[in-house]
Amino acid sequence: xxxxxxxxxxxxxxxxxxxxxxxxxxxxxxxxxxxxxxxxxxxxxxxxxxxxxxxxxxxxxxxxxxxxxxxxxxxxxxxxxxxxxxxxxxxxxxxxxxxxxxxxxxxxxxxxxxxxxxxxxxxxxxxxxxxxxx
Numbered sequence: 343x344x345x346x347x348x349x350x351x352x353x354x355x356x357x358x359x360x361x362x363x364x365x366x367x368x369x370x371x372x373x374x375x376x377x378x379x380x381x382x383x384x385x386x387x388x389x390x391x392x393x394x395x396x397x398x399x400x401x402x403x404x405x406x407x408x409x410x411x412x413x414x415x416x417x418x419x420x421x422x423x424x425x426x427x428x429x430x431x432x433x434x435x436x437x438x439x440x441x442x443x444x445x446x447x448x449x450x451x452x453x454x455x456x457x458x459x460x461x462x463x464x465x466x467x468x469x470x471x472x473x474x475x476x
Contacts, residue, residue, distance in 0.1 A: 369425060380418055380421060393452065406448040417438060
């Protein structure tokens with residue numbers, strides 16, 4: 343999980359200036375980057391949610407988990423809008439930055455995990471909204 347946070351932070355610091363392959367179907371580098379970041383952060387949230395529900399995280403993790411879930415949902419909706427229209431690039435970048443911070447706070451509470459699997463797939467529009475932790 344700590345590797346996920348490091349990857350997220352590196353991607354955020356690099357921003358769109360880094361030359362990377364753009365996913366097929368992406369409208370821009372930002373669109374492709376946002377898609378990758380959403381997948382990585384989705385994995386972090388899923389892992390944390392499962393660990394929380396299994397009692398492997400302290401009760402205090404609920405606040406950080408729900409904050410990450412809230413920000414993920416906001417970011418995913420912002421990305422969907424950007425992907426469809428190409429508008430509000432600044433809003434998407436701000437939302438991505440906030441997601442990195444929210445998931446970073448959550449990741450600090452997780453036990454160490456092995457290196458995440460790399461994502462290598464074409465851009466597919468997805469829509470996932472999470473329910474709050476019980």
